Amino acid sequence: xxxxxxxxxxxxxxxxxxxxxxxxxxxxxxxxxxxxxxxxxxxxxxxxxxxxxxxxxxxxxxxxxxxxxxxxxxxxxxxxxxxxxxxxxxxxxxxxxxxxxxxxxxxxxxxxxxxxxxxxxxxxxxxxxxxxxxxxxxxxxxxxxxxxxxxxxxxxxxxxxxxxxxxxxxxxxxxxxxxxxxxxxxxxxxxxxxxxxxxxxxxxxxxxxxxxxxxxxxxxxxxxxxxxxxxxxxxxxxxxxxxxxxxxxxxxxxxxxxxxxxxxxxxxxxxxxxxxxxxxxxxxxxxxxxxxxxxxxxxxxxxxxxxxxxxxx
Numbered sequence: 108x109x110x111x112x113x114x115x116x117x118x119x120x121x122x123x124x125x126x127x128x129x130x131x132x133x134x135x136x137x138x139x140x141x142x143x144x145x146x147x148x149x150x151x152x153x154x155x156x157x158x159x160x161x162x163x164x165x166x167x168x169x170x171x172x173x174x175x176x177x178x179x180x181x182x183x184x185x186x187x188x189x190x191x192x193x194x195x196x197x198x199x200x201x202x203x204x205x206x207x208x209x210x211x212x213x214x215x216x217x218x219x220x221x222x223x224x225x226x227x228x229x230x231x232x233x234x235x236x237x238x239x240x241x242x243x244x245x246x247x248x249x250x251x252x253x254x255x256x257x258x259x260x261x262x263x264x265x266x267x268x269x270x271x272x273x274x275x276x277x278x279x280x281x282x283x284x285x286x287x288x289x290x291x292x293x294x295x296x297x298x299x300x301x302x303x304x305x306x307x308x309x310x311x312x313x314x315x316x317x318x319x320x321x322x323x324x325x326x327x328x329x330x331x332x333x334x335x336x337x338x339x340x341x342x343x344x345x346x347x348x349x350x351x352x353x354x355x356x357x358x359x360x361x362x363x364x365x366x367x368x369x370x371x372x373x374x375x376x377x378x379x380x381x382x383x384x385x386x387x388x389x390x391x392x393x394x395x396x397x398x399x400x401x402x403x404x405x406x407x408x409x410x411x412x413x414x415x416x417x418x419x420x
Contacts (some may be wrong), residue, residue: 115238121207128200128211130175132193136308137171137278138164139409140301144244144282146416147294150364155420159233163285166226166243173218174250175335180211181254185323190391194398195315219247235288242281249273264326270309275302293361298371300355303348304405307376311401315394334394341401342381349373368401370417373410378403 139166148157179186179197183205190197201208226243230236249269252258258267276298283294313320313329314337321330329337352373356366379400386393 124200124204124207125210125214128176128179128198128207129172130385132197133175134168134171136274136406136409137167139406139413140274140278140281143297143301143409143416144279144284144294144411145286146282146420147279147297147364148283148286149420150416151283151287151291151293156270156286158291159285160223162229162232163281166222166229167246167281167284169225169316170217170250173222173247174253176211176215177251178254180215181256181259182210182323183208185319185325187321189316189319192315192395194396194402195312195395196319215251219251223245225241226263229285230320233288235284238263239284242277242284246273246277246281249277261327262325264331266325266327267306267309271302271305273305274308275305296355297361300351303344303351304408305378306344307341307348307380307401308405310341311398313337313400315391338380338383338386338397341383342377343372345377345380349377359377363419364416369412372411376401376404377405 140344145160145163179201182197183201185354186197186199186202191199191202201211213290223240223243226240230239249260249272253260253266253269254262258265260266276295279301279327280290280294280299284290310328313327314334317329317337319336320327328340350367352366355361356370359366379397382400386397
């Protein structure tokens, strides 16, 4: 399909801008978390079905990609006051190229419609029932209204809660549900530490943008309590994730998964969060370096978890 902008075919320079707007690096954690849930379902007895896995990921991936476009569109005024980094401040594309704003909004809507349409086709194929469709719609709802009116969750103090639900709960549950056709207590238990890491992620993304978010009207934990509070909370939530893994390992309810390995993996984000307590929180350069460190720590634990579960599946 040929995409047209302002009545003419898209050229290569515009394509590069749209690719930057998509921020594909944020899709990678989503793929890993979805895969984690799917692999857990296979270990739990679900059939290994690569087609079903990919079919389900298209549903999830389209909705996930939509968030990059909708957030940049609805954040474009606030992003004028932010300094763009690799992980925060938006892509900056619509700030410098407002002519792409209409495309960004339309493409975000298209991706959500595509996600729901494919979910309906998936349900017609596998007969999972209305709850599966409800989960898909709810996930798309959280992503869209993170910045979109009238809810504008990130501007009303609910951005962290929506991220915890979308990233820590819906993403792994979606992978599990696609493969198993059900939601069990085991995947909900595994989601508890993942929700801690989802909060760690959003706190990290908010760290460099506290002043810009205050000027832009966003309300979150850091605009209320300050950057130092976000650093301290990061330590608390990564420690809580480690404690939850220890509890799951001690109970042995997720066998044959060796949860003590997850306890070992969890030391990485905890160490990153603890290191953050040593940096000067008002100096932007070490803050940005800390965000990169936090993101790498989260990627490392996700990759390690997926690789380990793949050996059991």
